[in-house]
Amino acid sequence: MVVGHDGQSDISDRSFPPEHQRKKSHFSIATNKKANGENGSEASGAKHHGAQHTIKEMKVTRKWKPRSRLGQFLGRNGETSLNHDILDVTIKNKNEEKHRCSLSSVISELSDDGIKQQETIEYEDFPEESEEIIENRGTEQNRRNSQGSQLSIWSKTFEANKKDEMKKKWLQYLRESIFQNKVRKRRHMNKVDKLFKWIKSIQRLDPRYQILRYFDEVARKGGALENPLAAQAATFDLMRGFMKASAFTVWRPTSREAICKMMKGEVTGKGLDVKGKSAKKGILSSMVPYLQIHNNDHKKKVLRPPKCARVRVYFKSIEARSFSEKELTANLKEMTEAYTHAREILSGKKSHVEGEREKAMENYVNEVDDPHIYHLDDSGIGLDIPERVFFETYITRQDLRRSPDFTTGRPSIPEFQDMNCATTRKYSGSGPRAVVLQTSTDSSAGLCPQGLIIAYEDGGSVVPVASDFDCFTVGTRGVAYDSPMAKEQVELMKWLVQKIKKILKHPASDQSWTSQWLKVMTESYNEGFSPVVPQYGFGDPKSYEIMEGAANRFRYYDKNGAVRHGAECFNYVFPQELDEWFLVISDTLPGNVPWVYVGVEELKNMLLEKIDDDFCFPINPKWILADSGWKKLWDKMLASTCENTVISMETWYPKESGIRELIEDVHSECPNGYAAAERDKSSGTYKQSGRSAMILAQERLRRHVIMRRVKLKIRVALMFGKLGGAVLRAKDAEEKKKVLERQFQGQFRKSKVNDMLSKTADTSYGYPMMPVAYFLVWLVSMLFLAQIMFSDDRNI
Incomplete structure (x- = not known):
């Protein structure tokens, strides 16, 4: 072919x-x-x-x-x-x-x-x-x-x-083209779309977004949380416009670096038990250093730990633990021998030369109840150490000056060091336990005190703590708070208003609100005032349930500890000063943004608009009376005709209790509030935030209680010593009676038991009443000691 x-x-x-x-x-x-x-x-x-x-x-x-x-x-x-x-x-x-x-x-x-x-x-x-x-x-x-x-x-x-x-x-070509276009779109997706989806996935890890979701669920359920840990699907934007129930929350903001580390799971939020200040910069930024002092002269200003106290310390490696354990064991042996020698000298069992007695008195404080160091392996690589040995090894014998890498941007304050020591010393038996974590990975740096931070031991792991979100107030729409508050809390709120009135009538222009309130608390404690604060603060039953659910949600479900305690609006014991900035989280903000940072004036204007939108929220009496501009919010909420607002205000501020009239009377007498300069004399020009100043004042109050307890112990001991010596030196019964009478009059002057003791020692009762007098003195002394020694410092 x-x-x-x-x-x-x-x-x-x-x-x-x-x-x-x-x-x-x-x-x-x-x-x-x-x-x-x-x-x-x-x-x-x-x-x-x-x-x-x-x-x-x-x-x-x-x-x-x-x-x-x-x-x-x-x-x-x-x-x-x-x-x-x-x-x-x-x-x-x-x-x-x-x-x-x-x-x-x-x-x-x-x-x-x-x-x-x-x-x-x-x-x-x-x-x-x-x-x-x-x-x-x-x-x-x-x-x-x-x-x-x-x-x-x-x-x-x-x-x-x-x-x-x-x-x-062409039908086959069309089918192939459609398939190829789908594949091409998946392979060559627009970079902007990819970035947007990535941001949305990261946003779900943001504690602020998680707070928004939780309180939206609370509002939709009317404040009744059957299961606080349940994660509900987000409501569509279209449906949200038809829903009346809504919520907004106001917070004292934490640092952005702390938020970032929470999102990555590197840290967890701290509770009220951790009162040390977090670092502002350096390699420990946003975390809470255990060492709150960097001046060697401040070592003597820190209270020495009690002999029964113990502390848990965790390390990054077994080598670091072994190196530290070797040094701690050597110091423990040395301290035990020094205490034994001092006890023998002071008891007279061992002869001593001149000057050894003073040295023995110094070494006597090295006594520990359990002179052993135990290994901890359940939650990490750790040691259980007597706190006196830990304090001697890591603070007393070390140079506390910070290198540039370990700078924190905070001043050296001994009171905050005392608070850190008290934090790691106490454990209630439930919830996360505060421990010490050594961040230095080098084994030779295991004794570096600058690398120690506060951490939580919880659920078989040890996680560093960072600043949490302090709730300021919670506003809701469509939710009625109809469960009445406890009468004790209403009376406590009236006590708060009366103490505020006392400060406003005699203000000190050169002192901050916190300093003034510290004086009030000191006087009240000396009078026997010591209220017990619940775990999640005061408030009506529904508000308490909401904050308890939030704490459990962020501990067990979100696992970042962003919320740990109740709201500031129900703080009736130690109200704080206002900060300069606040964080508002809501799905009803202008511009369709989930959260915004605002100043105090902008916050008050925003809250006024929320009241017009039928929102209601609790207000602390301190804000109404001591801070300018909050009385307007109070009056507007009282005048609201919204049914839920009326019910909620009756729950928070009952008419029959007289709290509303008391607030109006104090404001009419002192309409200008408390306008003092915000400065802290103890730290020069360093300005404390509202929460920091409150924590520092609480520590000073705790120190006052401790010193008062120590003085009472010494006073009772001296009284018994003088009484016993004078009685033994008396020659006859008549002289012994006069000695007892003089001692009673001197030691219990201006006391309620003075008359009783004087009558007991009266000569008309005769000598057989002397043993009764001794017994009464002992009994009264024990009652005073029990009241002081067994008081719970956490309630201060």
Whole structure:
């Protein structure tokens, strides 16, 4: 078979869809036939002769490869041609005889992507034609004759069927294009969309976002939390507009670095038991250093730990623990020997030279109840150490000056060091336990006091603590606080208003509010005032339940401890000064933002707008009377006609208790509030925030209680010593009676028991009453000691 012209085989472009046709080419197909022993031959200008056949089927097989990967990509979009290597044409006649010709280097513009494709086309029977078709190359007439040959008939037949084939072809192409577009969108997603989705995923870890979700759930449930730990799905924005119940919260903000570390799970929020200040900068930034002093002269100003106290210390490696344990054990042995020697000298069992007695008095404080060091392996690599040994090893014998890496941006305050020591010393038996964590990984740096931080041991792990979110107040809409407050709390609120009145009548222009309130608390404690503060603060039952649920939610579910205690609006024992900035979290803020940082004036304006929107929130009496601008909020909320607001205000400030009238009377007498300069004399120009000043004042009050207790012990001991010595030196019974009378009058002057003791020692009762006098003195002394020694310092 000889096909084509110029040594090439051609086929009409009409066999392809019209949009892919190239320029026309002329061709013909000739079949060689052996008949009667004669060989068919190809010659230029030969005529048609021989038997006639009917062409029944034409089968076309195309194989091709794209020229390049770029060409493959562009070819899918119909922008360039593809190089087809082979094209086979098979012709089948009526007698089932097949004839095949090969065509090469055929170029066609197709949108397919280099896939092997085969087309089979069935044709109707055609009129009989001559068996052999021979093309005469090189003449225009032969080319015109070829166009009228059988192949032209095939082309016409193909035109009749190409529409159906094109439909199938383009449907398949459309399906492939849709799939490829989906894959392409997934692979080449817009970077902005990716960034937005990433930010949304990170936002769910933000404690501020988690606070928003929790209090929205509270509002939707009407403040009734059946399961505080249950995570509810977020409400759609469209549905939120139709819901009346809503909430907003105001917080004393923590640092952004602390928030970032909470999101990464590196730290957890601290509770009210941790009162040390967090570092502002350095490698310990946002965490609470155990060492709150960096001046070596302040070592003597820190209270020495009691002999029964113990502390837990955790390390990063076993090597660091072993190195520290070796030094602690050596110091423990040395301190134990010094105490034993001092006890023998002071008891008179051992002779001593002049000057050793004073040294023995100093070493006597090295006594510890349990002189052993234990390993801790349940929650980490730790040691259980007597606190006196720990204090001697890490503070007394070390240089406390900070290097640039361990700078904290905080002043050296011994009171805060005492608070850290008390934090790690006490454990209530429930909740997370405050421990000490050594952040230095080098074993030789295990004794570095600057690397110690406060951490929580909870749930089999030890996590450093950072500043938490201090709730200022909680506002709700559509929630009624209908459970009445306890009468004791209402009376405590009235006591608060009366003490505020006392301060406002005699203000000190050169002292802060915290300093003034510290004096009030000191006087009240000396009078026997010591209220017990619940774990999550005061408040009505529903408010207490909300804050308890928040603390449990952030401890067990969100696991970052962002909320640990109750709101400041119910702080009736030690109200704080206002900070400069507050964090407001709500889904009803302008601009559709979830939270915003505002100043005091902006906060008050925002709260006024919330009252217009039927929100209600509790207000601390201290804000109303001592801080300017809050009385306007109080009056507007009392005048509100919203049903839920009226019910809630009656719960928080009952009319029958007289608290509302008392607030109005104090404000009418002192309308200007307390406008004192905010400065802390103890630290120069360093200005304490409201919470920091309150914590510092509480520590000073605790020190006052401790010193008062120590003085009473010494006083009672001296009284018994003088009394016993004077009685023994008396020569007769009459003189002993006079001695007792003088001692009673001197030691219990201005006391309620003075008259009773004087009558007991009166001579009219006779000598047999002397043992009764001794017993009464002992009994009264024990009662005083019990009141002081067993008082709970946490309630101060």
